[in-house]
Amino acid sequence: MNLKLKVWKQEGPDTKGYFKNLEAKEVSPDMSFLEMLDVVNQDLIKKGDEPIAFDHDCREGICGSCSMVVNGDPHGPEKAVTVCQLHMRKFKDGDSLVIEPWRAKAFPIVKDLITDRSAFDRIIQAGGYISVNTGNAPEANSIPVPKVKADAAFQDATCIGCGACVAACKNASAMLFTAAKISHLEALPQGKVESQTRVLNMIGQMDKEKFGACTNTGACSAVCPKEISLKTIAKANSLFRKAAIQKS
Amino acid sequence: MNQVFCRTPFLKQLVGLAGLALSGFVLSHMLGNLYLFKSPEAYNLYGHKLMSLPGFIIIEWGLFAVFLLHIFLTIYLVIQNKKARPKGYAVSPKKKAKASLASKSMQYQGVLILFFLIWHLITLRYGSYNTVMIDGKEVRDLFGLILPIFKNPILMSFYVISILLLGTHLSHGFSSSFQSLGFYHEKYTPLIKKLGVVYAWVVTLGFLSQPLYIYFFYKA
Numbered sequence: 217m218n219l220k221l222k223v224w225k226q227e228g229p230d231t232k233g234y235f236k237n238l239e240a241k242e243v244s245p246d247m248s249f250l251e252m253l254d255v256v257n258q259d260l261i262k263k264g265d266e267p268i269a270f271d272h273d274c275r276e277g278i279c280g281s282c283s284m285v286v287n288g289d290p291h292g293p294e295k296a297v298t299v300c301q302l303h304m305r306k307f308k309d310g311d312s313l314v315i316e317p318w319r320a321k322a323f324p325i326v327k328d329l330i331t332d333r334s335a336f337d338r339i340i341q342a343g344g345y346i347s348v349n350t351g352n353a354p355e356a357n358s359i360p361v362p363k364v365k366a367d368a369a370f371q372d373a374t375c376i377g378c379g380a381c382v383a384a385c386k387n388a389s390a391m392l393f394t395a396a397k398i399s400h401l402e403a404l405p406q407g408k409v410e411s412q413t414r415v416l417n418m419i420g421q422m423d424k425e426k427f428g429a430c431t432n433t434g435a436c437s438a439v440c441p442k443e444i445s446l447k448t449i450a451k452a453n454s455l456f457r458k459a460a461i462q463k464s
Numbered sequence: 465m466n467q468v469f470c471r472t473p474f475l476k477q478l479v480g481l482a483g484l485a486l487s488g489f490v491l492s493h494m495l496g497n498l499y500l501f502k503s504p505e506a507y508n509l510y511g512h513k514l515m516s517l518p519g520f521i522i523i524e525w526g527l528f529a530v531f532l533l534h535i536f537l538t539i540y541l542v543i544q545n546k547k548a549r550p551k552g553y554a555v556s557p558k559k560k561a562k563a564s565l566a567s568k569s570m571q572y573q574g575v576l577i578l579f580f581l582i583w584h585l586i587t588l589r590y591g592s593y594n595t596v597m598i599d600g601k602e603v604r605d606l607f608g609l610i611l612p613i614f615k616n617p618i619l620m621s622f623y624v625i626s627i628l629l630l631g632t633h634l635s636h637g638f639s640s641s642f643q644s645l646g647f648y649h650e651k652y653t654p655l656i657k658k659l660g661v662v663y664a665w666v667v668t669l670g671f672l673s674q675p676l677y678i679y680f681f682y683k684a
Contacts, residue, residue, distance in 0.1 A: 222554075235554065288555035314555045321548050384557065386568055387545035391473070419471050428548030429472035429541045431570060432640040433563035447648040453473050454646025460468040 217243050217309035221256065223268050224316045229324045229332075235314070238268075245305035249292060250275060250282060252304055269328035277301040277441060280376030283383070284329045285316040290380035290439045298378060298441045318379050320388035322425045335425040336377050339394055342421035346401060347409040365403045372400035374442040381436035381444075387428030392436040394422045395452035396444045402455060412459035419456050472544065473644075475537050480641035482534035487638055487663070489527060490630070494670035501677065504607035505598050512603035535578065542571045566636040573633040580626035587613065614678035623675050631668030635661050 219240040226233030240256050257267035273281035277298040286292035292302040323331040381392035398415050401407030437446050499510040596605040613619045638660035
């Protein structure tokens with residue numbers, strides 16, 4: 217199939233960007249979205265043009281590198297997948313696709329579709345450590361963790377930090393990401409000890425990075441490739457209030 | 465003040481808490497207004513009793529403070545939110561967009577409701593003060609005040625549109641407050657969402673019934 221692409225081009229963080237019209241010819245429905253872009257880039261390189269810059273790494277939906285908005289939807293139209301796992305069979309011959317980078321003040325554009333998401337790293341860093349002794353791996357049954365808690369922690373820990381939540385939110389809020397990182401440690405006994413300082417510091421960093429505030433529209437959870445639930449945000453809100461009152 | 469109390473989740477909780485208090489107020493306001501269906505006298509007497517309550521002024525100013533808190537914190541947060549995305553998308557989301565229009569346009573509804581509120585206070589609460597005698601008591605003629613407003617097609621329509629906006633605002637605001645305050649339960653959260661919608665409909669229909677009744681059915 218053949219597709220018409222409108223791709224965002226931008227030289228650097230401070231330069232003015234624009235949409236470039238491109239064509240993706242003879243695209244196989246079995247290709248992933250990124251493979252389709254690879255083919256388009258090969259054509260551009262052959263012609264002596266500059267290829268489209270985009271982030272990618274594992275291409276199996278677990279690293280959180282790939283990040284682009286396809287026709288207004290972060291990671292494209294399919295539910296619960298990253299754009300690397302989106303396949304071209306989801307589109308029809310002759311479709312027009314508008315491809316844009318994540319747009320948020322906290323995620324400055326590095327080039328074309330690549331954004332600097334180190335704000336997320338700084339939020340995680342602000343969370344600090346958990347009280348686990350170094351040395352050999354502890355005996356597995358020395359700290360009992362109920363199955364329900366382990367599952368809840370795991371569900372939140374599946375967040376790959378791709379930033380689709382920020383991209384989808386009308387306020388560019390990082391609440392779903394931050395809440396997932398707060399609550400996956402909170403659910404486990406090892407993470408309980410530093411719970412209050414962690415929630416205060418991570419939320420503090422989130423605000424410092426100039427993300428917007430959560431207005432509970434639910435757009436973040438709807439586009440999350442790992443389907444992190446809104447209840448995570450409620451939990452973080454509750455933890456934050458308690459910590460703010462008790463720690464101040 | 466300690467910095468943690470200036471963080472966005474905390475401010476959102478204050479907005480939500482204020483919103484819930486205001487939700488309680490609009491419900492009681494709507495229920496009180498239903499005296500209109502009994503008789504103009506009952507309506508005026510209800511208003512008189514309410515305003516003669518000991519500490520009425522304190523309650524009124526407290527309510528005013530809650531309104532200001534709700535409005536000004538929201539204005540601050542909206543400014544922060546706009547700054548968080550200086551450049552928007554060329555295409556708006558289609559397939560995955562789960563966010564309802566009501567939830568996405570809360571601030572715009574808020575601004576329009578504020579205009580209505582100011583007009584409402586100017587024309588009614590602080591409007592002309594005429595009295596009537598009921599059972600030997602001199603009471604404010606509130607019914608006489610609302611009658612020309614609800615009989616005027618333009619003002620009545622403005623009132624109806626404003627109430628519809630208020631209902632939309634409440635339908636998201638009520639359940640959203642619980643989320644902001646950190647209350648989430650597998651079983652009760654879906655119920656709260658439904659309750660929020662039912663509550664919004666009750667308030668909307670309750671408020672709408674009055675101008676529509678006066679305009680179409682009431683004959684002096």
